[in-house]
Amino acid sequence: VENTRKRLQKEKKEMMRFSIENVISEFLQPIDNLDNALKCTEGLSTETLNWLRGFEMIVAQFKDTILQNGVEAFTSVGTAFNPHLHEAVEVEELEDCIDGTILEEYVKGYKSSSRTVRPARVKVAKKKIQN
Secondary structure: OOOHHHHHHHHHHHHHHHHHHHHHHHHHHHHHHHHHHHOOOOOHHHHHHHHHHHHHHHHHHHHHHHHHHHOOEEOOOOOOOOOOOOEEEEEEEEEEEEOOOOEEEEEEEEEOOOEEEEOOEEEEEEEEEOO
């Protein structure tokens, strides 16, 4: 009876964590869109730049909340391609490279301690075969 109770508690906790991670994953695209919009600062007035700083603080609050719930962004550029963390959307053949090295990150990836919440979308290097 005690083992069953512990197992049910563990399953309930895992389901709750999984549900939270799924909800967080739904917020990642809007956060990405806000980040991209906030990068367009050229030629803005001082008043508009002040508004922009406020929105940057709001995005930072979203990111802090995500982190507090155990989901964090990870860096991909310069690392080896891992199909559990990355989705290759482009491959570039290069003469001087290590096969499978990530050259560029188009969409940031996020993970928790137990799973990839959203894979990073990346460009991967492929060693050019010499003829």
